[in-house]
Each structure stands twice: as structure tokens, then as C-alpha cells.
Amino acid sequence: MVSFVMRGCESVKSYEALRTAPNPDHAVVRGPGEVEVRLQVNGESRTTNIEPRVSLLDALRDRLDLTGTKKGCNQGACGACTVWVDGRRVLACLTLAITCENREVTTIEGLSDGDTLHPMQQAFLDCDAFQCGYCTPGQILSAVALLTEGHAGDDTEIREWMSGNICRCAAYPHIRAAIRRVRDGGGGGDAAS
Amino acid sequence: MRPVSYSRAFDVGTAVGAVSADPESTFLAGGTTQIDLLRIYVEQPRRLIDINDLPLNRVEELPDGGLRLGGLARMSDVAEAPELVRRYPMVAESLLLGASPQLRNMATIAGNLLQRVRCGYFRDTEAACNKRVPGSGCSALDGINRGHAVLGTSDNCIATHPSDLAVALVALDAVVQTEGPGGARSIPIDDFFLLPGQTPEREHPLAHGELVTGIDLPPAPVAATSRYIKIRDRESYEFALASVAVAIAVDGGRITEVRLALGGVATKPWRARAAERELDGAPATTESFTRAAAAELAPAVSHGMNAFKIELARRTIVRALEQMTQREVAA
Structure with missing residues (x-):
């Protein structure tokens, strides 16, 4: 496996451990109304109440005030919404936010080291x-x-x-x-x- | 997107049980086609079973010398698996020539086979589409059909199968492994993709809740000399207008073994058996290649805007075969 170094994120090892220790609660049916979703974004734990159908892109922009990630086509054709999930670049518009629980999300806001740009x-x-x-x-x-x-x-x-x-x-x-x-x-x- | 409920499955049995028990449930894996289709109301399940935690993401050796690609292995990971690149280069190439790096990090092998067509009328819920609403008609027959199929069509549907990977897989006689409500089964890839015929809504023989757990590549020494060639409107991040997967062995100027399949021109990943028959034992010359290409495209039917694909497919076949057999000359 390729290992990734990311500022502001815990090590690969720790989120691999998160992923392989499933929370039994996750097996239950959640939604279709709003449910509590806990995300790990740029090294911080963030909790938001959203419906399961909400994309990672909309959760980041509309619920977590992380508007650096942009909405272009909203159908996987343009790449404006590219973020990293577990260190890999993916499209936030085609990812449901609820599927990212136990995964590490990195956005453009998490790239710099304080005021020092990447x-x-x-x-x-x-x-x-x-x-x-x-x-x-x-x-x-x-x-x-x-x-x-x-x-x-x-x-x-x-x-x-x-x-x-x-x-x-x-x-x-x-x-x-x-x-x-x-x-x-x-x-x-x-x-x- | 319609409201949906959500749960995660951590083992195959639970996932299959959950979906098969409820006609309005469906699996969610990479989501690259599915979330898009949910958003435009082409697919409207009420419950998603997230299967991304199932342990089906490896590339493994099979006892017979083949390889098994896990159903949930990502396109990007499979494309870089060293044994795949060495033994089945056309499979790795077909993966890397598809989608974009971001989508390849998300999309799974099983989802790639099961991706829905890119026909604009299938995606437009206002249009007639026998695949989306059986019996409603086909707007593509005399519509914008430049990207549509010329082989394997019917009066009910002319949508092109969009997968690149599947083209390489049909050339290899891959076997689809599934786990369903009735247990496990193995489906030869030729039987996995269905022609539209009278029932374009039926694209594969899977039961509701049946999960593709893996794809087996049988041992095929000829595949070590193989390529996937893709012709499209732009050089990257685009679906094929015509593509060719070819594996070939030549001895003393004669073709001793050949596997040929076409993408971008047919309603299913198209094994070019007529061309293979022409090529088997023939001299490895442009004349043979041209004859084989003509034989394969003889039954082709166009619907106006896609007429160019017939000649394009012929030329792509000839080019692929020339590149495979005349590489020394070219170099």
C-alpha cells in the first residue's frame, strides 16, 4: 500500500485502525431523515445532522462551512470537488458524506500549515x-x-x-x-x- | 435525489440478505455511476446497503494459474497490480484508459461491469427509453445517436455498453463470481452481458440481491502479448467511440492464437469471433487483418449519426493488429 503524508491528519496507521474496527451501530438502518454523522475532516472531528442522501460536497460546503471545495458539474465530470478520502483523491460530489464515517477527509483548507502555504x-x-x-x-x-x-x-x-x-x-x-x-x-x- | 435510508454491511451474507429481502434496496459501492443516477431520478431505491467494508478488495492468485480480481477492488489498485500488468497487460491498459484518476480511485471492478449506459435518453426521465421504462419506446433510434452501437442492437435499444474493462475481460473468457440469495455461482462472462433484444431493461442475469464478489481471469499465456486500444473524441477522460482488446501469438508469420474484442460500438462488450475465425492460422498481414475486420462488421447496422463507427471500428481493428504484429518493423 502506498503511504501518504498529510499535514493536519493522523497517521495512515490510525485511520486504518479506525476503519477495521467497525462501530456495531453502523450496521443499523439510518435515515431517511436527518441522522448524526461524525466526520474526520482535516484532522478535526466534526459532527453534523444530515440525511443519508447528502453528498460529501454539500456536507462540507453547506454544513461544515468548508467552502474551499467547489461545486462545478455535480455529476463527476469536472473535478472541481476533488478532495482526499483516506489520502486518495476522489470526487466529493459522487460520495455520500455518511459513507465517510471512519475515513479521513482532507480538503484544500487542510493543506496549508497555518499561514504557511503548502x-x-x-x-x-x-x-x-x-x-x-x-x-x-x-x-x-x-x-x-x-x-x-x-x-x-x-x-x-x-x-x-x-x-x-x-x-x-x-x-x-x-x-x-x-x-x-x-x-x-x-x-x-x-x-x- | 429521493430520500434514502442507509446501513453498512460488514460481511457478504448480511449484505446479500439485506438487499434480497427488499426490492427497493440496493448495494452501494464506489457510487460513481449510482449517485449520479440517483440524483437525476433514473434510479430510485429507498435504501442503500454500503458494501465498501466487505473484504473483497484484493487481487489474488488462483490455483489454476489465473488471477481473481476482488469485486470491490478499485480500478486504480487493480491497474497497478504487478501480476496483472505482467500477465494481462490489456486489462491494466483498459482500466487506465477509463474515467479519471479520481474516479478510478473510487470505482470498483464489479461496479465497472454493472455500470449503466451513457445514452442521453436513458438519463433523461422525460424521454422514451425501453431500458428505463420498458415499453416506452426508444428516443435514440432517430435521435442524437452518434455515440450509439452498431452491433448487437435491436428495435428496442441501441445504447452502447460503456465499459473498457469488460472488453478486455470478454476477450479473456473471464468468469464472474457471485453470491446471491440462492448461494454462490460462477457465470462465464459471455453469459453475463445480455443483448437488448426485446428486454433491454435486463442487462445481466443477476437476481436482485446477488452480489458480484470477484472476476476470475483464466490462465492465458497469449495475454502476455496484449493491448487495449481506445479511439475517442479527446485523448483522455472520455468514453470510447471504438476500442479493441487484442491478444495475439504469431509463429513463422502465421497467427497461431488470437483473442479479439470490441468496445464503444456494441450493446455489450463484443467478442469478435468472426474476426478471430478469419485470423486463426492466417498470415499476419494487413490483408488478413482487413478481411477479419470486414467480417466482424458485416452485420453492423447504423442509425444515422453513428454510421462512421462501422468504418472506424474496422480501422481500429486493423491498426491494433498491425501494432501488435509489426512492432519490430515500426521500431
Whole structure:
């Protein structure tokens, strides 16, 4: 298994332990009305009352005031809602929030270390890797995952493995430049390619 | 989305029992097709049984030398399983050419086989669709049907089966393992996907509550030399207009073994048996490949906008076979 290092999150080991120790209460039928759902988001335990049909995206934005995760298409076609669940990039619009109990959710708000930006966030600023900015949180979470996965070898590979994040402003060349900059240790990197 | 109740299952028996006891219950795994269809009211169960905690997510060796892909294994994990990549490269390629990295992290192997069609009329609850509402008609027959099938169609449905993975699996004679209210059974993949015929609403032989626990890949040395080639409107994150899974062995310039299947052009993942018959024992030349492609597409029927797919499928077959047999020349 690939191990992931995430700021503000407990170690992989601890949430694997959470997952493998099912709470017997979870086997009971819950809903269709509002039920208490406990989520672990950016290292914090958050509780909210939602119906089981509520997506992770809507729970984050409308209930937990974490509006960094964006709603684009709401049907799994654009990638604006990309978050990490148990360290893997997924689409929050096609994930029901209640299925994330016992899993660790990381959003764009959990990426920085206080006021210190994650290197990928800084690289997006330095490389001018966005215009309107709406797709940017999803792009950044995908980009960090891309490096962790080892799929940023060259521009062709970056293009293919970032294809799940659409940018209608077409900032793609600068997004690739930002990814190269972090991949190569923060220096250099032409803005265009 | 209609309101739903929710529970988690931690063992297969409980999951199967819960769904089979209630016609309005359904399994929830990766959700990448299902949540979308729930949201647009195409599917309307009242209870979801979350099966993501079931221990069915491994890729395992089988005693006969094959591999078992767990029903809940994620597309991304299976695509990187070293033994799969070594022994069945076309399966790994079919997975990596499908969807996006995020969706591949979510979507399961079983869900991939069971994904619903992408026909716009199936997804539009205002349109006639025999698959969604049996007997209501088919808006695609004289509608926007550029993406629709040219093989295996009927007067009731021409929707294309969208899976890439399933194309590689039918070429390999994979076996679907299930656990249902009547116990466990093994279903040859040829029997798993049904042609629309008079009953397009019936896509597979599973009983309500029957769970796909795994997919067995039989040993197939020829599959070590295999590829999945996908032609589409854009180079990534798009469904196939035409695709080919091919495994081939050539000895002394003659084809000694070949497995060929087509995606993007048929109502089910399409084993190209007519082409295989033409190719078996034939010289590995473009002439043979062209003849085989013509034989396979001979029964094709178009419905207007998708007429180009017949020629596209022929050319994709020829290209795939050329690439597999003339790689040394090309290099």
C-alpha cells in the first residue's frame, strides 16, 4: 500500500485502525431523515445532522462551512470537488458524506500549515496557474496526489493524470509548470511549455 | 435525489440478505455511476446497503494459474497490480484508459461491469427509453445517436455498453463470481452481458440481491502479448467511440492464437469471433487483418449519426493488429 503524508491528519496507521474496527451501530438502518454523522475532516472531528442522501460536497460546503471545495458539474465530470478520502483523491460530489464515517477527509483548507502555504499552493501562485480560480482547489489537491502517486514524470504523464480536473480558463500550461516546480524541488520551471 | 435510508454491511451474507429481502434496496459501492443516477431520478431505491467494508478488495492468485480480481477492488489498485500488468497487460491498459484518476480511485471492478449506459435518453426521465421504462419506446433510434452501437442492437435499444474493462475481460473468457440469495455461482462472462433484444431493461442475469464478489481471469499465456486500444473524441477522460482488446501469438508469420474484442460500438462488450475465425492460422498481414475486420462488421447496422463507427471500428481493428504484429518493423 502506498503511504501518504498529510499535514493536519493522523497517521495512515490510525485511520486504518479506525476503519477495521467497525462501530456495531453502523450496521443499523439510518435515515431517511436527518441522522448524526461524525466526520474526520482535516484532522478535526466534526459532527453534523444530515440525511443519508447528502453528498460529501454539500456536507462540507453547506454544513461544515468548508467552502474551499467547489461545486462545478455535480455529476463527476469536472473535478472541481476533488478532495482526499483516506489520502486518495476522489470526487466529493459522487460520495455520500455518511459513507465517510471512519475515513479521513482532507480538503484544500487542510493543506496549508497555518499561514504557511503548502508548496503546491505557493507554486500555483508563483506560476500564475489559475485565472478565475474556481477549479483551483481541486487542481491543487489532484496535483499533490499526482506527485505522491508518482505520475508526474514528464508533461505527457502530467497531462494524462491531471485530466480529471477541467479548467475552463485553460490555465493548463501554467498548472503543469507549477507541478514541475514542486516535483523538481521548488526552483526553476518555465511558466509555459 | 429521493430520500434514502442507509446501513453498512460488514460481511457478504448480511449484505446479500439485506438487499434480497427488499426490492427497493440496493448495494452501494464506489457510487460513481449510482449517485449520479440517483440524483437525476433514473434510479430510485429507498435504501442503500454500503458494501465498501466487505473484504473483497484484493487481487489474488488462483490455483489454476489465473488471477481473481476482488469485486470491490478499485480500478486504480487493480491497474497497478504487478501480476496483472505482467500477465494481462490489456486489462491494466483498459482500466487506465477509463474515467479519471479520481474516479478510478473510487470505482470498483464489479461496479465497472454493472455500470449503466451513457445514452442521453436513458438519463433523461422525460424521454422514451425501453431500458428505463420498458415499453416506452426508444428516443435514440432517430435521435442524437452518434455515440450509439452498431452491433448487437435491436428495435428496442441501441445504447452502447460503456465499459473498457469488460472488453478486455470478454476477450479473456473471464468468469464472474457471485453470491446471491440462492448461494454462490460462477457465470462465464459471455453469459453475463445480455443483448437488448426485446428486454433491454435486463442487462445481466443477476437476481436482485446477488452480489458480484470477484472476476476470475483464466490462465492465458497469449495475454502476455496484449493491448487495449481506445479511439475517442479527446485523448483522455472520455468514453470510447471504438476500442479493441487484442491478444495475439504469431509463429513463422502465421497467427497461431488470437483473442479479439470490441468496445464503444456494441450493446455489450463484443467478442469478435468472426474476426478471430478469419485470423486463426492466417498470415499476419494487413490483408488478413482487413478481411477479419470486414467480417466482424458485416452485420453492423447504423442509425444515422453513428454510421462512421462501422468504418472506424474496422480501422481500429486493423491498426491494433498491425501494432501488435509489426512492432519490430515500426521500431
